Amino acid sequence: MNQVKSLSYKADELAIVWEDTSESRLQAIWLRDHCQMPSSRNPDNGQRLLNITDIPQDLAIETVTLEDRRLIVRFAPDGHRSEFDLDWLYDNCYCLNRQSDDRSEVSKILWSGTSFEQGLPRYSYTNFCEQPKSRLAALQVVSDYGFVLLDGVPRKPGQLLKVIEQFGYVRETNYGPFFEVRTRVDPSNLAYTNLGLGCHLDNPYRDPVPGLQLLHCLESSTEGGESILQDGFMAAKILREEDSDHFGLLSQNWVSFRFRDSNADLQARGPLIEVNDLDEVIKLRFNNRSIDTLRLPPAVMRRFYPAYRHFAEILEREQQQIVFKLQPGELILFDNTRILHARKAYSAGGTRHLQGAYSDLDGLYSSLRKLNEGS
Ligand SMILES: [Fe+2]
The missing domain is CATH 3.60.130.10 (Clavaminate synthase-like)
Structure with missing residues (x-):
C-alpha cells in the first residue's frame, strides 16, 4: 500500500511524490476523463459514461485534498468533484506504468x-x-x-x-x-x-x-x-x-x-x-x-x-x-x-x-x- 509523501497541484497538473520516491504527474484532463464517480462511470461494469467532448475546454484543477486514502479533486469551471482511491491512482498512473500488452x-x-x-x-x-x-x-x-x-x-x-x-x-x-x-x-x-x-x-x-x-x-x-x-x-x-x-x-x-x-x-x-x-x-x-x-x-x-x-x-x-x-x-x-x-x-x-x-x-x-x- 503506497503512501503519499507530498502533494502539489496547479491548474493543469497534479503532482504526487509517493513514499517509495516515485512520482506521478497527472494532467487535469486525464484525471477528469478517468473520474471513477458514479456520474462518470457505470458502477456495475466500470464503463465510462462521459464523452471526451463533455469535458470543458477550459478545465482546471481547483482544489485537491487528501482524506484517508482518497484524493478529492475539484475541477473548475463546472465544480465537478472526483474521488480517487490512492491505490487505483498508483496502479493506473501513466508515469509509473507502461502500457501493458498481454499479446506481445x-x-x-x-x-x-x-x-x-x-x-x-x-x-x-x-x-x-x-x-x-x-x-x-x-x-x-x-x-x-x-x-x-x-x-x-x-x-x-x-x-x-x-x-x-x-x-x-x-x-x-x-x-x-x-x-x-x-x-x-x-x-x-x-x-x-x-x-x-x-x-x-x-x-x-x-x-x-x-x-x-x-x-x-x-x-x-x-x-x-x-x-x-x-x-x-x-x-x-x-x-x-x-x-x-x-x-x-x-x-x-x-x-x-x-x-x-x-x-x-x-x-x-x-x-x-x-x-x-x-x-x-x-x-x-x-x-x-x-x-x-x-x-x-x-x-x-x-x-x-x-x-x-x-x-x-x-x-x-x-x-x-x-x-x-x-x-x-x-x-x-x-x-x-x-x-x-x-x-x-x-x-x-x-x-x-x-x-x-x-x-x-x-x-x-x-x-x-x-x-x-x-x-
Ligand atoms: Fe494448419
Whole structure:
C-alpha cells in the first residue's frame, strides 16, 4: 500500500511524490476523463459514461485534498468533484506504468526446440473441466508458451467443441463449427492429403484471423504424421537479431492472403510480422499456400524477397521445432497468431483422423482473468 509523501497541484497538473520516491504527474484532463464517480462511470461494469467532448475546454484543477486514502479533486469551471482511491491512482498512473500488452512478445516465454526436454505442457481433460485451478494453469500455459496438450479427451466427433465451451466460444467458419483432417481422394486443400505440410499459421485470409486452434486426434494408426510446433515469436526475434532490415520489411509491408473454393472467396491483408506501437511483435501471418499475389512497389519487392526467404529459413530450422506424435484422445490447443504448426508426411496405410476447430484469444484471456480473480 503506497503512501503519499507530498502533494502539489496547479491548474493543469497534479503532482504526487509517493513514499517509495516515485512520482506521478497527472494532467487535469486525464484525471477528469478517468473520474471513477458514479456520474462518470457505470458502477456495475466500470464503463465510462462521459464523452471526451463533455469535458470543458477550459478545465482546471481547483482544489485537491487528501482524506484517508482518497484524493478529492475539484475541477473548475463546472465544480465537478472526483474521488480517487490512492491505490487505483498508483496502479493506473501513466508515469509509473507502461502500457501493458498481454499479446506481445514481452509478455510471453519464448521457446526453442530444447525448451521442453522435461516434457510438453500437458493436462488431464477431466481435471481441465472439473478443477478451475487446473483450467487456470492450462490456460496460463497457453498465454505463456502459446500451446498446451490435453489428454483423455473422449474420442467422440465434435468433442473439441465441448473443450472450447470450457473457456470461450467456437469461431465457426465456412468449414463449419469444426473441420476434418484426414486422407481424402481428390482433395481441394493440401491439409487433407498425406503429404507433409510446412510450418504455417492457419487462415490468414480471414479478418480477423482466428486466434486459437484446436486439433483433436480421434485415430492414428499410420506411420509418420508427427506434428511439429514452433514458436513464431522466437523466430521473429531471431530474424530481428540477425537482420533488423529484414524484420522491418516484413513488419512494415502488407501482403494479401486468399482462399477460394466453390463456396467461398476469402481475402485479407496484413503484415507477416505485426508489431504494436512499441514495436513489439504481437501477431504473425505465415502461410505458403494461401499467400496471394504479391503487389509491392518494385524497389520494395527487390528487398522483400530476401527478407521473406530469411524468415522462412529460420522457420525451417529444426533446432527451433518440437516434434511429437498426437495420440488418440489427445488434443492440442494453440495460439494461431504465434505458434506455427506443421505435419510430417504419413503413410497411406492406416487411418489418421483429426478434428480441428477455431476459437478466439479474447475469450481465453477473459477466462484467464476471471479464474485468476477467483483463485
Ligand atoms: Fe494448419
